[in-house]
Amino acid sequence: MPRRRLLIFAKLPEPGRVKTRLIPRLGSDGAALLYEAFLDDTIALCRGVRGVGLEVWGAGGGSAPEDERRGAAYFHRRHPGLRFRDQVGADLGGRLRGALETAFGEGCDDVVVTGSDHPTLPMAYVRRAFTALTATEVVVGPSADGGYYLIGLRRQTWPKAAGLFTDVPWSTPEVLAVTRERARGLGLRYVELPEWYDVDDPSDLPRLGRDADAGSHTARALVRLAAGDETGHGLRGTGDDPR
Secondary structure, X not given: OOOEEEEEEEEOOOOOOOOHHHHHHXXXXXXXXXXXHHHHHXXXXXXXXXXXXXXXXXXXXXXXXXHHXXXXXXXXXXXXXXXXXXXXXXXXXXXHHHXXXXXXXXXOOEEEEEOXXXXXXXXXXXXXXXXXXXXXXXXXXXXXXXXXXXXXXXXXXXXXXXXXXXXXXXXXXXXXXXXXXXXXXXXXXXXXOOOEOOOOOHHHHHHHHHHOOOOOHHHHHHHXXXXXXXXXXXXXXXXXXXX
């Protein structure tokens, strides 16, 4: 198993439960359709990073075992061979700590976690994260909204670096600033990658349309949405091959 691991934090693309701020513009089905395209493009991007073990850490529609099974079945069907694991924790910080604890406990030296809200992220940024970890202890990819699209750690930082994920005001513009301050307070060597953007609000859609590669799942989803097609995403059994 590779000693470097790349974890994608994702959600099950169910209408009404993902991209909720896009629902007024796209409808719940349309927002789920677009998010599913984000997932497909993010996984394709991460598959292009060589020499790392790739995993999807999914959050289903709820905490019940049947919700977890449904999430695993969805990812296994749509992305055969890709390892899926369940997120566990009371908040995002707890879920990040749990995933990192698992990876380091299984012998990984370097672990990078990214999300699924930035389908146009340049693959070079993910590669640079692993390169940076050869010389530093923490690498962060800052988002334009004050959060981060990626965080990476070296094994020797753990468990001290778990403090980066405790008492953080998640989903606010203060996340990045708190993380910077926390890293300094913990004495961790820290570097940042170039800034990128998440797609959360309708105001993000014009830039997404300009940046999305013509052949990407995201670009195709945008075309379908522009044509008024807000149905047929994978949870309804289109059988589309995302690869």
